[in-house]
Amino acid sequence: MHALQWGGRFAGAPDAALLAFGSSLDEDLVLAPFDVATSRAHVTALESGSILAAAHARELRAALDRVAAEIADGTFAASARASNAEDVHGAIDARVRELAPEAGASLHAGRSRNDQVVTTLALYVRDRAAHGADLCASIAAFALAEAREALTRGTLLAATTHWQPAQPILLAFWLEAVAESFARAAERFDRVALDARAACPLGSGACSGTTLPLDRLAAARELGFATATNNALDAIGNRDLAIDLLHAIARALGPASRASEELVLWCTPAFGYARLDDAASTGSSIMPQKRNPDPFELVRGAAAAANGAFAGALASTTGLALSYHRDLQETKALVLRGSERALAALSAFASAFDYVRFDAARMSARAGDGYTVATDLADALTLGGIDTRRAHALVGARVLSAEREGRSLDASDLAALGEAAGFAGPLDAPLDAAASVRAKRTAGSTNPDAVRNALDALEASLA
Numbered sequence: 327m328h329a330l331q332w333g334g335r336f337a338g339a340p341d342a343a344l345l346a347f348g349s350s351l352d353e354d355l356v357l358a359p360f361d362v363a364t365s366r367a368h369v370t371a372l373e374s375g376s377i378l379a380a381a382h383a384r385e386l387r388a389a390l391d392r393v394a395a396e397i398a399d400g401t402f403a404a405s406a407r408a409s410n411a412e413d414v415h416g417a418i419d420a421r422v423r424e425l426a427p428e429a430g431a432s433l434h435a436g437r438s439r440n441d442q443v444v445t446t447l448a449l450y451v452r453d454r455a456a457h458g459a460d461l462c463a464s465i466a467a468f469a470l471a472e473a474r475e476a477l478t479r480g481t482l483l484a485a486t487t488h489w490q491p492a493q494p495i496l497l498a499f500w501l502e503a504v505a506e507s508f509a510r511a512a513e514r515f516d517r518v519a520l521d522a523r524a525a526c527p528l529g530s531g532a533c534s535g536t537t538l539p540l541d542r543l544a545a546a547r548e549l550g551f552a553t554a555t556n557n558a559l560d561a562i563g564n565r566d567l568a569i570d571l572l573h574a575i576a577r578a579l580g581p582a583s584r585a586s587e588e589l590v591l592w593c594t595p596a597f598g599y600a601r602l603d604d605a606a607s608t609g610s611s612i613m614p615q616k617r618n619p620d621p622f623e624l625v626r627g628a629a630a631a632a633n634g635a636f637a638g639a640l641a642s643t644t645g646l647a648l649s650y651h652r653d654l655q656e657t658k659a660l661v662l663r664g665s666e667r668a669l670a671a672l673s674a675f676a677s678a679f680d681y682v683r684f685d686a687a688r689m690s691a692r693a694g695d696g697y698t699v700a701t702d703l704a705d706a707l708t709l710g711g712i713d714t715r716r717a718h719a720l721v722g723a724r725v726l727s728a729e730r731e732g733r734s735l736d737a738s739d740l741a742a743l744g745e746a747a748g749f750a751g752p753l754d755a756p757l758d759a760a761a762s763v764r765a766k767r768t769a770g771s772t773n774p775d776a777v778r779n780a781l782d783a784l785e786a787s788l789a
């Protein structure tokens with residue numbers, strides 16, 4: 327069957343190369359199951375609007391069921407490609423006309439690919455946003471469980487800023503931070519999935535509605551939307567949901583890429599804080615000794631690509647007049663390609679994260695390196711009534727001499743600081759990482775009790 331959905335007013339045949347250039351079939355095959363749902367709902371709108379006889383509606387539903395089965399068993403892709411259709415929507419229409427020639431000829435009544443594309447895309451966005459939310463929630467739950475374990479063991483870590491040793495924290499605190507960021511990413515996805523249930527564009531036709539009495543509400547309800555869209559011209563050119571999906575994806579790959587960056591460094595021999603299991607590591611074709619944490623590097627790269635897809639999709643709609651313009655086919659390609667790869671990266675991050683083995687002893691042993699307790703010493707001076715700038719300078723001077731002497735801060739520094747401040751005895755402040763962590767007082771801090779509270783609160787919000 328010839329899949330072109332137009333032709334009567336043309337005297338000449340299309341240029342084959344330009345027709346091929348205009349095809350989005352390879353990209354939008356992933357939309358096939360969602361187009362079947364959209365097409366079924368359109369049958370409902372036609373039947374319930376008394377435009378289609380019940381017998382024809384039955385035939386169309388049966389044909390669409392068959393197409394759904396062919397999509398599921400993988401045979402649809404080949405027949406779609408053979409049809410030479412411009413897009414998956416045309417390919418499904420062609421297959422339905424093949425399976426039910428008489429009824430099939432009426433499937434497109436009152437419908438344009440314009441409302442078909444945007445409705446199908448909304449269903450895709452809903453599905454992928456729900457998938458993204460699940461992935462992020464499970465990463466958050468995993469990080470949370472790891473955090474509980476690390477809290478029990480009291481594993482310490484030198485938090486860095488600018489990659490320089492900053493302050494001692496608990497590994498549980500780092501893991502909880504990862505969990506927090508993924509919980510927020512899951513919420514973003516949930517919001518997008520919810521928005522993709524608001525208003526159904528189907529029945530908008532080409533750009534102004536249709537003279538056929540379609541039952542738009544019946545179609546909208548069948549597809550799980552609360553209602554039908556208000557304005558056909560806006561509805562068919564609106565790509566907000568697709569852009570929101572890419573935004574949510576970029577928001578999720580952000581924390582994935584940041585945690586990946588840290589884990590890549592932790593897995594270097596220089597850090598040695600973690601080891602990625604063989605199952606997730608790769609080797610070198612020339613250097614026999616190499617073990618590379620590739621999945622995390624790929625996640626970083628995929629995050630960059632996802633940002634590009636988001637920016638590209640947003641840009642592709644900018645400056646377009648209202649209504650449908652073929653540029654929007656490029657938007658669709660960016661959304662579909664970008665989303666599929668990025669969600670795969672998110673899922674890979676989840677798997678690889680599970681293969682990380684922390685070296686708790688090494689991490690804890692280094693948590694005090696680099697004078698990470700210095701801030702606590704300055705805080706203790708402040709608590710004793712010394713103004714903060716002076717406290718900072720006094721401790722800084724002790725760090726300088728300790729560094730010159732090649733030692734860490736010790737009891738001699740506490741004695742000297744107590745004396746400089748005019749206290750009765752040595753300064754009372756933590757000298758090691760474990761004591762520093764216990765000394766933290768604020769809610770949301772790395773104090774073990776605060777971390778436990780934060781974990782409890784996050785767990786409750788995830789449930």
Ligand code: ARG
Binds near residue numbers: 652
């Ligand atoms: N193939 C196009 C797409 O996938 C649909 C084109 C619909 N409209 C049109 N007037 N050509 O976005």
